[in-house]
Amino acid sequence: MEINNPLYKNIGIHIMCSIFTVDKGKVKILLIKRKNNPFKDMWALVGGALYNNETLTDGLKREVKEKTGIDLDNYYFSNVFDEIYRSPVMRMVAVSYIGVIDGDKVSFLRETLKTNDADWFSIDKIPKLAYDHENILQDSLLKLAKLIGETSILKSLLPDRFTLPELQGVYEAILRKEIDRRNFRKRMLNLGLIEDTGKTRKEDNKKATKLYRFTGRVIDKDVF
Amino acid sequence: MEINNPLYKNIGIHIMCSIFTVDKGKVKILLIKRKNNPFKDMWALVGGALYNNETLTDGLKREVKEKTGIDLDNYYFSNVFDEIYRSPVMRMVAVSYIGVIDGDKVSFLRETLKTNDADWFSIDKIPKLAYDHENILQDSLLKLAKLIGETSILKSLLPDRFTLPELQGVYEAILRKEIDRRNFRKRMLNLGLIEDTGKTRKEDNKKATKLYRFTGRVIDKDVF
């Protein structure tokens, strides 16, 4: 049967995850250092090969858990990478996802069965990466900038209730531009991505600030 | 080496293509009838298994050529389908694309090595399809409706120079709604997807109509 044609057997699937956080106005990416070949001792995105008996997102969660100890539950599909020699070992097609977590709250493992180290890297200072991960990362950054305008992808980065200046700081870090406070507020509330909780928070030496929460709505404009 | 773990070997990749046309106000999909098992004698989307030595889009073009004789050059990524048992033969992950052609101009083969028949089906009258192709098709229809607002995906359906009423008819068929003539014109020109050629066409018994062409521009709005 044609399905046994060796030409299209033994293709593997990588599930990759660009795990982002934003810390002090900087976007950071969680990288792991590989313990094994290929690309032994090099930094890499989190991810690995899909098993036969799991869906892509099951594999994604398993790989993230195995290589970082993190339980990822906020992720979005990003892209497919199919360059023929992107893996030196065998033909691997990568399906990439984007995850966002709060780097201050979520702890990760420095070492696992397959990793020697793990750390957050500012996206301005990325070391040389294994495979085509640099490519995947850059693509994911563009996608992240899109997703924050259409989804609640940032909900796992901020506390349940957050202030608008906090949220704006995250947007400015990801979009790499300053945004007008008044327009930001109007736009965010108008889009319906967030809503007023009616509560406020009082910091040490500041005016009380209003608290908002994500609605979970997804923006999907019609053509006509 | 872990890459030899049988758990994640032998995954296959399907590349699927929903090939659409619009004919007399109806959106139609090109289906082929399978000659072989699994799903022998059932209608199916065009597509097949990726070879180790080709990229996804190379495989896409090869499969479309093999099963329909068509040289496809206008296609867009659509989605990934990863249900574990979507193929009864082995684990197959499908990467789906959308193609648009002019059904009146492009001819296709009724029979090939792997197909017994091929035909256009109105999307209102789809036969039972092999695999999860019904699912992929419905998903592709939604994506197509998005793509016509952002890309020049329709350029292969219309002649190089086309009239606005022609284009509007295609939009209405895909979006399944009527659109105001004046607003359609303003919006299309404003978006920059099409441009005035400065020429007109004179049909038999009609007023001369202005001709437009696609610009190839892709609409990609910024968040802020």
Add this chain to the structure above:
DNA sequence: GCAAAAGTGTTAGGAGTACACCCATGC
């Protein structure tokens, strides 16, 4: 009182939507 951070309102321009009239043609 002054500096820092947060909140709010106004205005002008551009896009979207709804809607009505004129023009060319063939019969």
Add this chain to the structure above:
DNA sequence: GCATGGGTGTACTCCTAACACTTTTGC
């Protein structure tokens, strides 16, 4: 002259972008 199909303009609303002042607080 009338029916058909193609072309255009206006008014209203809404979103966006630019921009300035007031409030609270701690020092």
